[in-house]
Amino acid sequence: MYDLFLYKQLYCYLPTFLTNKMNLLNGKLVENNAEIPLVKLYEDVMSFKRVSKVCELGLSRAIALACLQIVKLETDGVTSALDAVNSFGAAGMQWAKRFFSENISITLNTALGLGDVCRKWLNENNYLTDSVKVVSMDPQVLMHSSKHKFVYLEVTGTVVPYLDAAVRSVNHNGLLCVTCTDTSTLYNKCPTTAQRLYGANLLKNEYCKEVAIRVIIANIAQSAARWNKGIKVEMCAAVEPGFTVVCRVLRGPKHGDISISSIQLLEHCQLCQARRFKPRTKYITPGNGKTLCKCSTEEVAAPILLLGPMWSGSIFQPDFVLKTCLTATQMNLSSEHRKILELILLESVCCKTNEEEEKLLKHTTQFNGESQLNQESEPEHKKVKLDSEVTQVGSENSPCLTKEMRSYKHIPFYCDFQHHSVKGGNPPKLLTVLNELRSRGYNASKTHFGPRGLRTSASVEQFD
Numbered sequence: 001m002y003d004l005f006l007y008k009q010l011y012c013y014l015p016t017f018l019t020n021k022m023n024l025l026n027g028k029l030v031e032n033n034a035e036i037p038l039v040k041l042y043e044d045v046m047s048f049k050r051v052s053k054v055c056e057l058g059l060s061r062a063i064a065l066a067c068l069q070i071v072k073l074e075t076d077g078v079t080s081a082l083d084a085v086n087s088f089g090a091a092g093m094q095w096a097k098r099f100f101s102e103n104i105s106i107t108l109n110t111a112l113g114l115g116d117v118c119r120k121w122l123n124e125n126n127y128l129t130d131s132v133k134v135v136s137m138d139p140q141v142l143m144h145s146s147k148h149k150f151v152y153l154e155v156t157g158t159v160v161p162y163l164d165a166a167v168r169s170v171n172h173n174g175l176l177c178v179t180c181t182d183t184s185t186l187y188n189k190c191p192t193t194a195q196r197l198y199g200a201n202l203l204k205n206e207y208c209k210e211v212a213i214r215v216i217i218a219n220i221a222q223s224a225a226r227w228n229k230g231i232k233v234e235m236c237a238a239v240e241p242g243f244t245v246v247c248r249v250l251r252g253p254k255h256g257d258i259s260i261s262s263i264q265l266l267e268h269c270q271l272c273q274a275r276r277f278k279p280r281t282k283y284i285t286p287g288n289g290k291t292l293c294k295c296s297t298e299e300v301a302a303p304i305l306l307l308g309p310m311w312s313g314s315i316f317q318p319d320f321v322l323k324t325c326l327t328a329t330q331m332n333l334s335s336e337h338r339k340i341l342e343l344i345l346l347e348s349v350c351c352k353t354n355e356e357e358e359k360l361l362k363h364t365t366q367f368n369g370e371s372q373l374n375q376e377s378e379p380e381h382k383k384v385k386l387d388s389e390v391t392q393v394g395s396e397n398s399p400c401l402t403k404e405m406r407s408y409k410h411i412p413f414y415c416d417f418q419h420h421s422v423k424g425g426n427p428p429k430l431l432t433v434l435n436e437l438r439s440r441g442y443n444a445s446k447t448h449f450g451p452r453g454l455r456t457s458a459s460v461e462q463f464d
């Protein structure tokens with residue numbers, strides 16, 4: 001009996017394990033994600049499980065790479081970049097390879113014992129120059145003692161302990177890119193841990209991934225405010241196994257005040273999933289005068305929870321996301337990551353018509369064709385030109401983001417439309433719902449948060 005149980009367990013477990021292992025060995029995950037032979041590099045020093053975890057955060061590192069390129073184009077003189085958390089140094093090595101002999105100074109922090117592995121690899125490939133430094137230090141000490149234009153935090157677990165130091169370390173108008181894998185806490189598996197680390201009430205519901213992102217951002221904003229700084233969220237991504245947030249750090253108490261005012265509680269009805277941010281006030285008032293939904297009757301009040309506090313402002317800047325998409329294409333990052341970035345772009349604009357969406361997509365793919373053509377013919381000469389094109393295309397006056405698209409208001413939270421469809425019948429297809437909503441004049445788009453999710457300006461009630 002026990003044998004059968006064991007056999008069943010193994011039988012379920014083995015195939016995914018084997019395919020993962022095979023992918024890793026074939027270099028598939030490695031080449032796609034990290035551009036450096038991570039497995040080969042680390043296999044002597046650590047277990048397969050840990051290495052595969054490093055490889056899985058490839059999207060986050062791809063975003064960091066594109067962001068660093070954007071920061072580089074914005075900066076006169078040397079751009080200083082820091083891969084702050086002392087773990088594998090994978091991101092830093094990737095930058096050293098990509099931005100070899102460019103005007104960037106890179107510091108990468110590695111765990112004790114891994115520094116030599118990194119240094120050896122960089123040296124063998126001639127990437128180890130004066131502008132690349134490998135250290136093994138306490139991340140807090142490192143960040144408190146140096147300032148950078150771009151800081152990248154990649155943490156397995158929670159990122160909260162690093163935020164104060166990280167925000168302090170970023171120069172005015174620099175970028176902070178944060179990645180953590182703290183999914184179980186952020187999906188409220190243990191409410192006391194969520195309270196202790198993030199200071200927030202959480203709930204596992206249809207839009208909990210976005211709540212997780214917003215709670216992380218609220219913690220970044222709170223840390224920034226302590227140093228009289230504010231933040232502007234440029235983009236975010238929630239793709240297994242982690243969350244990534246990119247924000248700009250702005251110096252000055254005024255910016256701090258603005259960001260703090262964006263941290264609010266969320267009213268959430270457990271019956272109909274209706275949701276609304278509660279304005280910050282010191283008075284005890286139910287909502288802003290109006291009731292949240294129609295679930296309450298005269299006898300029974302609806303179970304309305306207060307979640308958060310969390311970030312209530314925008315979580316995407318369409319201009320920045322577009323810039324990231326184009327940069328990713330130009331840098332020829334893996335197509336898998338580019339597809340996710342395109343989805344984030346569509347989500348960030350949340351178009352009103354199919355034509356607008358097609359126009360946006362056409363722009364990114366057209367650019368794709370051009371850049372490949374250029375790279376084939378004269379790589380060195382054209383590269384400079386391409387850089388300037390990116391700044392042009394991604395600048396505030398980018399022609400493909402029309403004035404109208406920019407005027408669309410940010411829509412907080414996606415819905416899982418199957419939760420709201422008529423019970424008993426076949427659930428409608430995502431595209432059908434999308435087209436129906438657009439034909440009724442609402443903004444609507446797919447979301448990268450999940451295959452069944454929709455972001456739309458229609459309210460949950462209108463959905464039914």
Ligand SMILES: [Zn+2]
Pocket residue numbers: 269270271272273274293294295296302
């Ligand atoms: Zn309700």
